Amino acid sequence: MDSKYTELKKKFIEIYGGDEKDLRVFAAPGRVNLIGEHIDYCGGYVFPAAITLDSTVIARKRDDRMVRLAATDLPDRVACSLDSLEEGRGLRWGNYQLGVANELQKAGYKLVGVDMLFHDTVPLGSGLSSSAAIEMAAAITFVTLGNEANGITNPIDLIDLAVIGQRTEHNFCGVNCGIMDQFASAMGRKDHAILLDCGSLNYKYTPFKIEGCKIVLANTKKKRGLGESKYNERVRETGEGLAILKQYLPGKVHLCDVTVKEYEEYKDKIQDSVIRKRVEHVIYENERVLKSFEALQNGNLEAFGELLKQAHASIRDLYEVTGFELDAMVEEALKIEGVIGARMTGAGFGGCTVNIVREESIEKFIKEVGENYTKKTGIVPEFYVSEIGDGAREIK
Numbered sequence: 267m268d269s270k271y272t273e274l275k276k277k278f279i280e281i282y283g284g285d286e287k288d289l290r291v292f293a294a295p296g297r298v299n300l301i302g303e304h305i306d307y308c309g310g311y312v313f314p315a316a317i318t319l320d321s322t323v324i325a326r327k328r329d330d331r332m333v334r335l336a337a338t339d340l341p342d343r344v345a346c347s348l349d350s351l352e353e354g355r356g357l358r359w360g361n362y363q364l365g366v367a368n369e370l371q372k373a374g375y376k377l378v379g380v381d382m383l384f385h386d387t388v389p390l391g392s393g394l395s396s397s398a399a400i401e402m403a404a405a406i407t408f409v410t411l412g413n414e415a416n417g418i419t420n421p422i423d424l425i426d427l428a429v430i431g432q433r434t435e436h437n438f439c440g441v442n443c444g445i446m447d448q449f450a451s452a453m454g455r456k457d458h459a460i461l462l463d464c465g466s467l468n469y470k471y472t473p474f475k476i477e478g479c480k481i482v483l484a485n486t487k488k489k490r491g492l493g494e495s496k497y498n499e500r501v502r503e504t505g506e507g508l509a510i511l512k513q514y515l516p517g518k519v520h521l522c523d524v525t526v527k528e529y530e531e532y533k534d535k536i537q538d539s540v541i542r543k544r545v546e547h548v549i550y551e552n553e554r555v556l557k558s559f560e561a562l563q564n565g566n567l568e569a570f571g572e573l574l575k576q577a578h579a580s581i582r583d584l585y586e587v588t589g590f591e592l593d594a595m596v597e598e599a600l601k602i603e604g605v606i607g608a609r610m611t612g613a614g615f616g617g618c619t620v621n622i623v624r625e626e627s628i629e630k631f632i633k634e635v636g637e638n639y640t641k642k643t644g645i646v647p648e649f650y651v652s653e654i655g656d657g658a659r660e661i662k
């Protein structure tokens with residue numbers, strides 16, 4: 267086991283005492299979404315991949331029903347019984363973990379007390395799903411140890427854990443998010459992107475290796491501010507759009523069941539221009555995901571890059587969740603030779619952009635985009651050259 271884990275185990279023992287004997291290590295990653303933004307909650311297609319920044323947990327089973335939480339980068343310490351998890355609701359840190367335990371128990375999972383130390387490398391509020399990483403890392407820890415303590419030997423259903431993570435966001439954290447982040451964190455596979463149909467949860471992996479290119483994530487470092495209420499507002503707006511279209515297209519369950527052709531035929535029925543813009547983004551974005559998948563299968567890099575650019579324009583102009591910083595980052599990226607495509611990734615209102623960059627241009631990209639972005643915004647950004655990693659798992 268590499269030295270990172272040895273260090274973390276030492277830290278665990280400093281906090282909780284005892285020795286290394288019964289310590290276990292679990293991890294779940296953040297994700298980047300290549301394309302398909304704000305359409306998972308509309309039953310659309312998304313195209314995410316797990317990254318190698320993650321949430322790592324050192325854990326030791328207890329003989330009672332206490333859950334104790336600590337983190338390497340925060341002073342916060344939490345202790346709560348599995349019988350009073352509702353207490354976790356208002357916590358500044360620890361609410362995701364206790365919320366997941368609560369939803370797991372509601373779903374019938376049998377849990378056991380556990381001491382945990384979290385080490386998180388997904389930057390918070392960066393649009394790379396630091397919260398899903400924590401949720402899935404907590405979930406796989408709770409379920410693995412709970413199953414063992416109760417003599418349950420069935421393999422863990424990772425998709426179920428993703429659904430439970432999403433429920434945690436809805437019921438415990440007040441964000442009406444889709445399934446994409448938790449799914450990618452639970453089900454990610456090294457060097458593969460996941461084409462996920464969020465309506466049915468059917469999915470397929472596709473190797474994501476673009477010869478000579480890498481994924482560069484550019485963190486605007488813009489704090490998200492009112493992001494959560496704006497997010498829920500978009501969920502509401504698309505719901506309104508669906509309700510209107512359903513009057514003419516009965517039988518549609520999700521907004522993304524509406525085809526481009528149907529949308530064009532009925533769009534005038536949506537009189538509110540804001541709702542119409544939101545719906546237009548969703549319908550065309552869904553189509554762009556499938557076209558992107560096809561372009562990559564055919565090795566058509568240019569077409570893929572073009573779709574990324576269109577996706578950014580759409581989420582900026584029609585969905586209106588980008589803002590000055592994300593737009594500036596994309597604008598500056600597209601000026602650099604060797605950039606195949608660039609767009610914001612995640613919920614928006616700040617966070618990261620995803621850039622597909624030729625390897626020989628990465629150094630120049632980081633230097634020039636960084637400088638020009640700072641000139642425009644006064645903020646010093648961060649860049650991560652990203653690998654695609656595995657999903658939630660025990661590290662042995």
Ligand code: GLA
Pocket residue numbers: 299302303304305306307395443444445446447612613614
């Ligand atoms: C957040 C949500 C996801 C998804 C994205 C936008 O990351 O958690 O469910 O809606 O925003 O695509």
